[in-house]
Amino acid sequence: MASSIIDINSQIKRCTFCRLHETRINAVCGEGKIPSKFMFIAQAPGRIEDQEGKLLIGPSGKVFDELMNHIQLKRENVYITNLIKCFLPKCRKPRSDEINTCFELYLRKEIELVKPETIVTLGYHVSKFVFRQYGLKVPSRIGFRKSFGKLFFSKNRKIVPVRHPATVVHQSKQLSKLIEDYEILRTLKSNCPQIPICDHYKEFEKGMIPYDYTGSFCYGNWKICKFFRSVTFYKLLPYEYLF
């Protein structure tokens, strides 16, 4: 039988399955809407989150709130969690055994419950892990810079890697890059407005276009669909969709 989020959270709070329980103050549970269209996965609690037992409330949390405000998404309308539920001593990198243990015990079950259309992965380590889980080719650390803010589609799920808000805490100049990364989420809040009138979408309904196309464009980043600006649609579209 599937676990409830209450069961999962009570197990997280008592968890001693990996070495990180020895150095944490609080294991930090996910929070938000279940099910939810968007699921944000950060890396691990920071020092303040560890002390308070709450998610994304430290300096990174302030940056995250600013980015969410920018795209007009409210925390209470999405689900937010960490890949690893316990503080990493001296903010070191997560080790693969810690990631795998915490994922199998908790994050995998959270994804099953939340059923997100889109998973937003915050930072390199989370993005790398989620890409592997979904069978996507993992770019190098430097190569990932080109992937941030882009939509990937695999196993019927949309995945958007973005830079971690902590990068702004250390380098304030990065804020504009993060704002760009988050812009695609504004598009993903709704499906393509052309769907009711689009001949290409009708071809998908007849089984002539693979689901990956509609997942990536009609239900995904429709603003870059090659058919979106065709002349016929142009006349029918409300002004605000054109820019």
Ligand code: SF4
């Ligand atoms: S990091 Fe995860 S697996 Fe490790 S002790 Fe904390 S909750 Fe348990």
Ligand code: SF4
């Ligand atoms: S994304 Fe493209 S193919 Fe899909 S409905 Fe919109 S215009 Fe048509």
